[in-house]
Amino acid sequence: MMLKGKARRFRQSDDINTDYIISGRYKFKIQDPNELAKHVMEDLDPDFAEKRLEKGDFIVAGRNFGCGSSREQAPMAIKYANVSAVIAKSFARIFYRNSFNLGIPAIEADTDGIEEGDELEVDLNAGLIKNKTKNREIKVAPLPRTMQILLEDGGLVEHFKKHGGFKLD
Amino acid sequence: MSKTIAEKILSSHSGRSAKAGDIVVADLDFMMGQDGTSGVAIDSFRKMGAAGVCDGAKIAICIDHSAPSPNIGVSEIHKKIRSFSGETGINLYDVGCGVCHQLVPEQGHVVPGDLVIGADSHTCTYGAINAFSTGVGSTDLAAGWISGKLWFKVPETIKFVVNGKPPKGVYSKDIILSIIGDVTADGATYKAAEFMGGAIEDLSVEGRFTISNMAIEMGAKAGLMLADKKVLSWVRKHSRRKPNPTEPDEHATYSDIKEYNASKMGPVIARPHTVDNVSPVEEVEGTPIQQGFIGTCTNGRMEDFSIAASILKGKSVHRDCKLIIAPSSKQVLSEMVRSGVYGAFVDAGAVIVAPGCGPCVGTHNGVPADGENVISTANRNFKGRMGNPNAFIYLGSPATVAASVIKGKITDPRKII
Numbered sequence: 001m002m003l004k005g006k007a008r009r010f011r012q013s014d015d016i017n018t019d020y021i022i023s024g025r026y027k028f029k030i031q032d033p034n035e036l037a038k039h040v041m042e043d044l045d046p047d048f049a050e051k052r053l054e055k056g057d058f059i060v061a062g063r064n065f066g067c068g069s070s071r072e073q074a075p076m077a078i079k080y081a082n083v084s085a086v087i088a089k090s091f092a093r094i095f096y097r098n099s100f101n102l103g104i105p106a107i108e109a110d111t112d113g114i115e116e117g118d119e120l121e122v123d124l125n126a127g128l129i130k131n132k133t134k135n136r137e138i139k140v141a142p143l144p145r146t147m148q149i150l151l152e153d154g155g156l157v158e159h160f161k162k163h164g165g166f167k168l169d
Numbered sequence: 170m171s172k173t174i175a176e177k178i179l180s181s182h183s184g185r186s187a188k189a190g191d192i193v194v195a196d197l198d199f200m201m202g203q204d205g206t207s208g209v210a211i212d213s214f215r216k217m218g219a220a221g222v223c224d225g226a227k228i229a230i231c232i233d234h235s236a237p238s239p240n241i242g243v244s245e246i247h248k249k250i251r252s253f254s255g256e257t258g259i260n261l262y263d264v265g266c267g268v269c270h271q272l273v274p275e276q277g278h279v280v281p282g283d284l285v286i287g288a289d290s291h292t293c294t295y296g297a298i299n300a301f302s303t304g305v306g307s308t309d310l311a312a313g314w315i316s317g318k319l320w321f322k323v324p325e326t327i328k329f330v331v332n333g334k335p336p337k338g339v340y341s342k343d344i345i346l347s348i349i350g351d352v353t354a355d356g357a358t359y360k361a362a363e364f365m366g367g368a369i370e371d372l373s374v375e376g377r378f379t380i381s382n383m384a385i386e387m388g389a390k391a392g393l394m395l396a397d398k399k400v401l402s403w404v405r406k407h408s409r410r411k412p413n414p415t416e417p418d419e420h421a422t423y424s425d426i427k428e429y430n431a432s433k434m435g436p437v438i439a440r441p442h443t444v445d446n447v448s449p450v451e452e453v454e455g456t457p458i459q460q461g462f463i464g465t466c467t468n469g470r471m472e473d474f475s476i477a478a479s480i481l482k483g484k485s486v487h488r489d490c491k492l493i494i495a496p497s498s499k500q501v502l503s504e505m506v507r508s509g510v511y512g513a514f515v516d517a518g519a520v521i522v523a524p525g526c527g528p529c530v531g532t533h534n535g536v537p538a539d540g541e542n543v544i545s546t547a548n549r550n551f552k553g554r555m556g557n558p559n560a561f562i563y564l565g566s567p568a569t570v571a572a573s574v575i576k577g578k579i580t581d582p583r584k585i586i
Contacts, residue, residue, distance in 0.1 A: 015354055015443060019551040023558070024531045028205055028235050029242030043558045064355035067388065068551060070290040072209050072306035093359050093390055094290055098306035146192050146320060156308045160217040165316045166194045 001105070001124040001151065003084040005056035009116045010044045013062035018095065020044050021066065021074040036073055037080035049081055058122070060114050061088040065106075066095025075099040075106075085122060087111055087129065100147045103155035108141040124151075171418035173326040174393045175361040178301040178415055182284040189325040189422070198283040198300075199227050200313045203269045205234040205530065206288035208246040209307035211253050214314055223317035225258035229278060231269035232262065233525040239533035257314075267498030267524040270294040270382065270466035275498055280404050281396035282413025286313055291466050291548060293384045297377035298404055299396035299415060301361075304385060324361040324390045325424040326417075327352075331368040333432035338583035340476070341376035342468060342546065342566035344368065345383045346437045348429060350447025358388030360424060363417060368431035369394060374403040375472040382467045383548050386444040436582055438544075439564035442552040450569060450581045457489070459541040461574035463567050464495030464527045468546035471504050473567040478513040480571035480585055486518040487577030492570075493535045494519050495527025531556030544573045 026039045041048045065088035075098045085105040099106040119132040129138040146168045153159040183193035207230045238244040254261035262272050281299035290304035313319050362384045384392025396414035436450040463477050486492045496502040502524050505511040528535035529547045536556035537543050543562045550562035568582035
């Protein structure tokens with residue numbers, strides 16, 4: 001799987017929690033994921049969805065991305081905002097599961113050298129991020145087989161439609 | 170092979186000898202959803218094209234996060250949940266029943282040795298009664314409803330040994346906040362926690378729920394405790410199901426062992442905007458407070474209200490401050506009324522809202538204004554958590570909140586009790 005886009009960073013790098021990704025004040029009243037996507041990361045950057053984000057961009061962060069609540073609306077808002085993947089040093093576990101269940105890669109990598117606006121190419125099969133702007137390559141932690149299957153199937157809903165239950169071996 | 174509690178429960182439910190790092194598909198004993206997550210789960214369930222749920226008795230949805238509904242959008246989600254419950258025959262806890270994490274154990278759905286998922290991050294609460302219970306997302310929940318199973322990566326375990334008798338004014342909330350301040354918000358990510366030691370044994374089952382509830386605030390997948398006599402007697406009172414007490418083996422492998430002495434702890438506060446931003450109450454004493462909140466799945470139980478009421482009895486909430494109380498269940502509310510705790514709160518000037526999550530999640534029941542400070546017994550103080558990104562949330566024990574609302578500023582509870 002090859003993904004291309006620009007890196008989008010925020011003033012906070014570590015511990016970007018699910019309330020920042022999509023605030024509770026929206027998740028309860030908005031059911032349309034396209035509407036939710038308009039508010040993605042709003043409390044960290046009110047202009048993010050409307051002005052800064054372009055289709056295919058990556059959200060890039062430090063440690064513990066997606067900590068906090070179990071809300072699937074967090075990766076859902078990211079997905080419907082047309083972000084192609086989140087790249088972070090580490091992820092909170094529920095966010096990590098939810099991302100793959102929705103078919104969005106959560107990629108663990110050393111993100112220290114990635115800056116706002118850097119042009120990235122991610123090759124998930126080769127386990128490599130190419131930073132075209134910095135002319136640098138970053139190795140990616142290999143994806144567990146379970147996650148690969150979920151991504152290949154397009155998420156957990158599609159996996160169940162295809163197999164009628166879990167088939168992760 | 171020697172095993173931790175997590176390894177044992179995930180082994181017994183997957184039919185294979187599972188060790189940390191393995192990925193297993195395991196049978197679930199119970200599955201819980203709430204009104205903030207079940208709408209999406211129902212959508213996923215429909216998209217998956219299933220004929221029905223695996224077993225309605227093993228499933229509950231609790232309408233607690235925004236209940237009663239504050240707006241049309243939420244009302245539509247509630248309607249959708251009611252209709253799904255009627256159609257599938259699952260357990261429904263509607264508006265006013267209480268907070269999911271109080272109801273699931275209180276109504277006897279979970280017993281020691283169980284494997285439980287909930288589409289709510291604080292599902293780790295039932296670890297206090299020796300169940301491996303963990304938060305998942307909505308689509309995971311839908312997959313569980315259909316198949317009765319879910320995949321798990323078997324976590325490594327960190328053992329937290331807490332010994333010593335906590336001094337006056339120090340409660341289970343102070344113990345867990347002190348631990349989180351030490352290990353940080355991601356110190357236990359992907360891992361299970363086992364809480365052991367004399368200070369844990371001395372706590373009531375209610376006090377233990379507070380600790381397991383907050384395991385997620387250091388990233389943990391589960392916050393497990395032993396099924397001792399107190400737990401077994403509590404479970405017998407609430408459930409007819411047979412418990413399967415599960416202990417770690419003596420030579421189980423731990424990724425880390427952390428030791429704490431509760432006798433050296435004092436009342437603490439988690440300052441805005443992260444739960445691991447913990448400091449002794451003395452360091453924030455005097456900070457003006459416009460709102461206090463006692464309740465939630467962390468500290469909304471009878472023991473919590475009794476402590477707070479004993480401090481507030483005969484006193485008044487400061488005129489520059491409000492106090493909001495949310496009982497964690499209808500049963501807790503009844504007990505508050507019977508015991509006189511309810512009256513003590515009303516006389517002190519508190520506002521008592523419906524059993525449920527109250528203002529914790531920022532959808533209703535007390536959204537703070539710009540620049541306001543809130544002191545709360547909840548488990549999270551993230552920016553915007555209570556509905557306003559320009560407000561500041563401080564977390565503390567019920568005693569610290571009660572003492573603070575009397576003075577209208579953050580107050581060391583030891584000065585009042």
